[in-house]
Amino acid sequence: MAVFEHQTFLPHPREEVFAWFERPGALHRLTPPFSGRVLSAPSDGIRPGSTAVIAIGAPGVAGTGLAAAAAALAARVPWTPRPEVAWTARHTAYEKGRLFRDEMVRGPLGHWVHTHLFEDAPGGTLMRDTIDYGVPAERFFPGSTAESAARLFASHLRRIFAYRADQLAADLAFHAAHTGLHPAGRPLAVAISGASGLIGTQLRALLEGGGHRVLPLVRRAPAAPGEIFWGPATGTLDPEDLAACDAVVNLAGSPIGRRFTPAVKEDILRSRLSGTDLLARTAARLAGGGAMRTFVSASATGYYGAHPHREPDPEPLREDAPAGDDFLAAVCSAWEAAAAPAESAGVRTVRMRTGLVQSSAGGVLAQLLPLYAAGLGGPVRLPGSGEDPWQSWISLEDTVGAYAHAVLGDPAAEGAAEGALEGPVNLVAPEPVPGSVYARTLGRALHRPAALRVPAAAPRLLLGREGAADLAFSSQRVSSSRLEASGYVFRHRRLEDALRHVLP
Structure with missing residues (x-):
């Protein structure tokens, strides 16, 4: 039996902090990608009887051998750092504004009782987390063995609660900064396509944490309140289903990290154009009645082409730079053009040109982890020239933060930044890095070497020659100045901070 305690000071009123925990999305925002993932959100918030299920992994970085890396690469799936087990928790106590408690009813530990206590403090709120727990060893090996296991688990808990404290503080600051920016003067209704994806899941949770209502667009029969059926392949979407929405966020599109066969290229293009x-067009129809104010649509820095620079230390690309001439540049150009009907109808339209999103739960970082964890990581050099490619990255938290900022900010709102978002916007961090710096930083964050140069044959084997040229061998130094001028405050300006936030 052991007790873990953690205190977090938050410069916000106690009622606001407690209200954040009562809203949908809190568990998604607080679950670290290196520790687990939410399988089933709380059935009734934090009220007694509400249950949730999380898939959790053992502490530390497991599965780091060459065999694990080879298996992940051969299967072309993201690396899973550890085996997962289901954890079912039930809320058992609740005092509005003061405390709530959850207990493990099924899971890998001996026992778990977590009490969340909220107290007024000078200038804000003091949140006290107290966990009474027992590690599995206590069931079979009482005494010193169980105590050692408890100490190891306590170290893992400290890492988890450091992540949770950062997330909570940043989310509360974000919502405080965006309160009252929109002229509606009330929580917004936001429809999201791709709401179950890597970005969509966290964007939905962030918006819901601010009291906004999110309506996911689904391609099956709606199974939960607020879900909206749509069929982009058949052009099926009832405008009445979006009539109450203030904004639509379009994140739908099939993955691009594949061999660029003719069928895959057609799927990549069609999946983006049909939905957008x-x-x-639906937003344009609704704009006449004043219902639809904002359309935020995904794009990518691939718009500029894989090799837009002619000099080794180029000026960062701004939004007025020309489009490239490779496959992904053509996709992005057509993708952005597909949003034109909304813009022409007077809907504020934002096209988010997203860089390399950093998350251990998916995307390029998840694909690199098996190599680095096995000690086989290292930089990629551009074939032929041997130049060090530029990497324009962005953390997952800043990706969803910028999307929410684009939704919530309005050029007509009192106090809105002079550069409020409209048109194309580069969604990248302020400090892009050369590939060699990226490799060293990731190796340092994982405590692994990163000196092996990746041979050109490896990306070509996985992605094909064209896919490797457009993805693995791309070099883009992209500016975030327009996003910052709109008033967005980055959570992770430095690559190392972004990586350490999401890695164990």
Whole structure:
């Protein structure tokens, strides 16, 4: 039996902090990608009887051998750092504004009782987390063995609660900064396509944490309140289903990290154009009645082409730079053009040109982890020239933060930044890095070497020659100045901070 305690000071009123925990999305925002993932959100918030299920992994970085890396690469799936087990928790106590408690009813530990206590403090709120727990060893090996296991688990808990404290503080600051920016003067209704994806899941949770209502667009029969059926392949979407929405966020699109066969290229293009065109035309129809104010649609820095620079230390690309001429540049150009009907109808339209999103739960970082964890990581050099490619990255938290900022900010709102977002916007961190710096930083964050140069044959084997040229061998130094001028405050300006936030 052991007790873990953690205190977090938050410069916000106790009622606001407690209200954040009562809203949907809190568990998604507080679950670290290096520790687990939410399988089933709380059935009734934090009220007694509400249950949730999380898939959790053992502490530390497991599965780091060459065999694990080879298996992940051969299967072309993201590396899973550890085996997962289901954890079912039930809320058992609740005092509005003061405390709530959850207990493990099924899971890997001996026992778990977590009490969240909220107290007024000078200038804000003091949140006290107290966990009474027992590690599995206590069931079979009482005494010193169980005590050692408890100490190891306590170290893991400290890492988890440091992540949770950072997330909570940043989310509360974000919502405080965006309160009252929109002229509606009330929580917004926001429809999201791709709401179950890597970005969509966290964007939904962030918006819901601010009291906004999110309506996911789904391609199956709606199974939960607020879900909206749509069929982009058939052009199916009832405008009445979006009539109450203030904004639509379009994140739908099939993955690009594949071999660029003719069928895959057609799928990549079609999955983006059909959905964007359908949503943009629907938003345009609704704009006449003043219902639809904002359309935020995904794009990518691939718009500029894989090799837009002619000099080794180029000036960062701004939004007025020309489009490239490779496959992904053509996709991005057509993707952005598909949003034109909404823009022409007077809907504020934002096109988010997203860089390399950093998350251990998916994307390029998840694909690199098996190599680095096995000690086989290292920089990629551009074939032929041997130059060090530029990497324009962004943390997952800043990705969803910028999307929410684009939704919530309005050029007509009192106090809105002079550069409020409209048109194309580069969604990248302020400090892009050369590939060699990226490799060293990731190796340092994982406590692994990163000196092996990746041979050009490896990306070509996985992605094909064209896919490797457009993805693995791309070099883009992209500016975030327009996003910052709109008033967005980055959570992670430095690559190392972004990586350490999401790695064990």
